Amino acid sequence: MSALFEPRTLRSLTVPNRVWMAPMCQYSAEATGPHAGVANDWHFAHYAARATGGTGLILLEATAVSPEGRISPYDLGIWNDTQVEALRRITGFLKGQGTVPGLQIAHAGRKASTDRPWKGGAPVGADEHGWQPVAPSAVPFDEGHPVPEELSRDQIRAVVGQFAAAARRALDAGFEVVEIHGAHGYLIGEFLSPHSNRRTDAYGGSFENRARFALEVVDAVREVWPGELPVFFRISATDWLEEGVGWTADDTVRFAALLKEHGVDLLDVSTGGNAPHVRIPVGPGYQVPFAARVKAETGLPVAAVGLITEAEQAEKIVANGEADAVLLGRELLRNPSWARHAARALGGDVHVPDQYHRAV
Numbered sequence: 001m002s003a004l005f006e007p008r009t010l011r012s013l014t015v016p017n018r019v020w021m022a023p024m025c026q027y028s029a030e031a032t033g034p035h036a037g038v039a040n041d042w043h044f045a046h047y048a049a050r051a052t053g054g055t056g057l058i059l060l061e062a063t064a065v066s067p068e069g070r071i072s073p074y075d076l077g078i079w080n081d082t083q084v085e086a087l088r089r090i091t092g093f094l095k096g097q098g099t100v101p102g103l104q105i106a107h108a109g110r111k112a113s114t115d116r117p118w119k120g121g122a123p124v125g126a127d128e129h130g131w132q133p134v135a136p137s138a139v140p141f142d143e144g145h146p147v148p149e150e151l152s153r154d155q156i157r158a159v160v161g162q163f164a165a166a167a168r169r170a171l172d173a174g175f176e177v178v179e180i181h182g183a184h185g186y187l188i189g190e191f192l193s194p195h196s197n198r199r200t201d202a203y204g205g206s207f208e209n210r211a212r213f214a215l216e217v218v219d220a221v222r223e224v225w226p227g228e229l230p231v232f233f234r235i236s237a238t239d240w241l242e243e244g245v246g247w248t249a250d251d252t253v254r255f256a257a258l259l260k261e262h263g264v265d266l267l268d269v270s271t272g273g274n275a276p277h278v279r280i281p282v283g284p285g286y287q288v289p290f291a292a293r294v295k296a297e298t299g300l301p302v303a304a305v306g307l308i309t310e311a312e313q314a315e316k317i318v319a320n321g322e323a324d325a326v327l328l329g330r331e332l333l334r335n336p337s338w339a340r341h342a343a344r345a346l347g348g349d350v351h352v353p354d355q356y357h358r359a360v
Contacts, residue, residue, distance in 0.1 A: 002315060003018070003315060004019060004326070004342065004346060005017045005346065005348025005350060008056075010266060010301065011228050013229055015057045015325070016098055016351065017343075018056065019054070019325075019339040020303060020327045020328070021328060022328060023060060023061045023179070024061055025071060025076075026043060026046060027071075027116040027117065027118075029043075029074050029075060029077070031073035032129055034082065037076055037079070037083050038083050039083070043086075044090055044093070047094060048093050050099075050336045052337075053340055054338075055328075055332065056100065057099065057101075057177065058094055058102065059104050060076070060175075062075065062076075062104050062181050063076040063078045063106060064105075064108070065159070066079050069109075069112065071108040072113075072124075073128070073129035079162070079169075084173045087170075087175075088174050091175055101177070106181035106187075107162070107163075107181075109133065109185075109190045110135035110148040110196070111185055113125075113130040113133050123144065132146070132148075134155065135148035136187075136199055136203060137150055137190075137199055139198060141196075159217075160213070160217055163180065167225050179231075179232035179268060180214075180218060180221060180231065180233045180234070180264075181234050182234055183270045183273060184272065185273040188214045193239055194210065195245055195274055214233075215262055218231070218233065218264060222262065230265035230266060232265065233268065234268040235267060235270070236272055237252040237271050237290035238252070239272065240271065240278040240279065241278060249293065252269075252290065253293060253298060256298045260299070264300070266300070267303075268303045269287060269290050270305050271306070282306075285304070285308055285313060286307060287306035291303065291323045292304075292321075301324040303324060303325045303327045304327065305328075305329065308328060309331045312346075340360075
């Protein structure tokens with residue numbers, strides 16, 4: 001039996017295999033009006049194709065908990081019931097293919113209000129449907145980015161409530177996993193890192209204070225999310241900055257133990273995104289050691305991501321116990337049926353729609 005195609009149970013939820021889809025924004029929703037942030041035919045076709053390809057769990061793209069929490073004006077949102085109804089169409093289809101639907105809920109913080117990547121990804125103003133970003137501190141992400149508004153204590157409490165409301169709506173929309181986005185320099189990650197968090201109150205300074213907002217979000221989500229269903233947390237294991245300047249792998253291990261205590265069931269381990277112009281040693285599986293270390297030192301289940309492209313490579317990661325699952329990103333954009341092809345290569349078993357059996 002291929003380790004990659006063994007089921008994995010988290011709480012009462014069983015995922016049929018360990019080939020999972022990483023969240024990847026599509027920047028394809030309407031920016032304004034009654035359908036702002038609403039999933040459309042593009043999103044349905046995009047996720048449906050990966051489900052019919054045998055992917056065990058699909059984490060939908062970063063979905064904003066509020067309008068100002070979007071990375072771009074064209075992101076998905078989950079702050080109203082119109083958005084929930086559109087997402088039900090996607091979750092229903094995914095479940096019909098045996099795929100577990102998950103939703104990543106997010107707030108972009110100081111990296112909000114930017115254009116689509118294929119148009120340069122630069123900050124946009126009100127004339128292009130943009131808005132004033134917020135952050136733990138009034139520190140811009142990079143040159144040419146606006147100075148964000150520093151969140152007040154009352155505003156922080158309001159954002160925590162927005163995450164909880166988003167989790168409730170995610171459940172109503174049919175999702176069976178909710179993932180809290182704490183990676184890539186977005187709001188939660190901004191609070192965690194001393195590179196972006198310069199506060200002097202209870203939410204800044206020490207490790208415990210910088211972790212406070214993230215844990216408040218986790219607690220608020222866990223309170224409204226069913227006890228039998230898992231909560232994931234995505235983290236950037238390092239800012240790729242020197243110790244004392246940014247978030248480090250040691251910080252991640254320490255924080256992972258806290259997440260486990262607060263009811264998080266799996267850590268989705270990525271890196272970077274909080275500091276521009278850093279040198280990242282990119283290569284096949286370059287982020288896997290960070291996931292492996294968390295798993296070894298805390299016992300918290302992990303998913304590994306980052307240039308995992310080959311079936312044998314993914315099999316080895318899971319079989320060796322470096323991660324409980326692999327999250328594929330760009331490789332699933334290139335090949336929606338990657339899981340089916342990997343199962344054929346490894347002798348594993350994967351769901352194939354009746355309509356596609358002639359091609360097995």
